[in-house]
Amino acid sequence: MGLLNWLYNKVLARIPFHAIRLFFLRLRVGRIGKDSAILLNVEFRIHKNISIGDHTIINSRVLLDGRGGKLTIGNNVDIAQETNIWTLQHDVQDDYHSSTGGDVEIADYVWVASRVTILPGVKIGRGAVVACNSVVTRDVEPMTIVAGIPAKKIGERKSGVY
Numbered sequence: 001m002g003l004l005n006w007l008y009n010k011v012l013a014r015i016p017f018h019a020i021r022l023f024f025l026r027l028r029v030g031r032i033g034k035d036s037a038i039l040l041n042v043e044f045r046i047h048k049n050i051s052i053g054d055h056t057i058i059n060s061r062v063l064l065d066g067r068g069g070k071l072t073i074g075n076n077v078d079i080a081q082e083t084n085i086w087t088l089q090h091d092v093q094d095d096y097h098s099s100t101g102g103d104v105e106i107a108d109y110v111w112v113a114s115r116v117t118i119l120p121g122v123k124i125g126r127g128a129v130v131a132c133n134s135v136v137t138r139d140v141e142p143m144t145i146v147a148g149i150p151a152k153k154i155g156e157r158k159s160g161v162y
Contacts, residue, residue, distance in 0.1 A: 018038075030070075031051040033053040036058075042064065046067045057079065058073075059081040063084045067101065070103045080113050100120070101120050105122075106124045107126040107128070113129070116134050122136050122139060125141050128144050137151065
């Protein structure tokens with residue numbers, strides 16, 4: 001994982017001062033936008049492949065994985081606690097469990113609720129909502145509400161803002 005990643009994930013991620021955590025993160029992460037907040041105990045894997053937009057909130061105990069591709073999080077996104085976003089996974093069809101990866105893109109104004117898992121290669125469209133405990137295995141259309149394992153459309157978000 002590398003000494004700097006280990007240092008951040010085990011020591012710096014637990015510093016209770018947001019400004020200090022953000023200072024160190026800005027040195028390592030590809031991009032962190034203006035007025036974004038990253039709470040305690042957020043785990044990063046391969047920082048340079050992760051980009052976070054403006055006015056975005058990453059809650060505590062979230063895992064952001066940049067090992068298998070780029071992870072792009074848009075503006076005004078809310079990612080709730082204990083969410084796992086993966087860009088790398090094992091190939092279930094391979095007898096030797098080789099790795100396979102893909103970029104993950106989360107568009108602007110998305111709300112990802114608690115304990116969601118997002119798998120590699122997924123794009124979540126602008127203004128979409130992912131309900132608690134869902135597993136997102138394929139793309140989510142803009143302004144769609146999805147839930148379940150695997151996540152499926154259960155409704156549409158109605159908002160004039162987006």
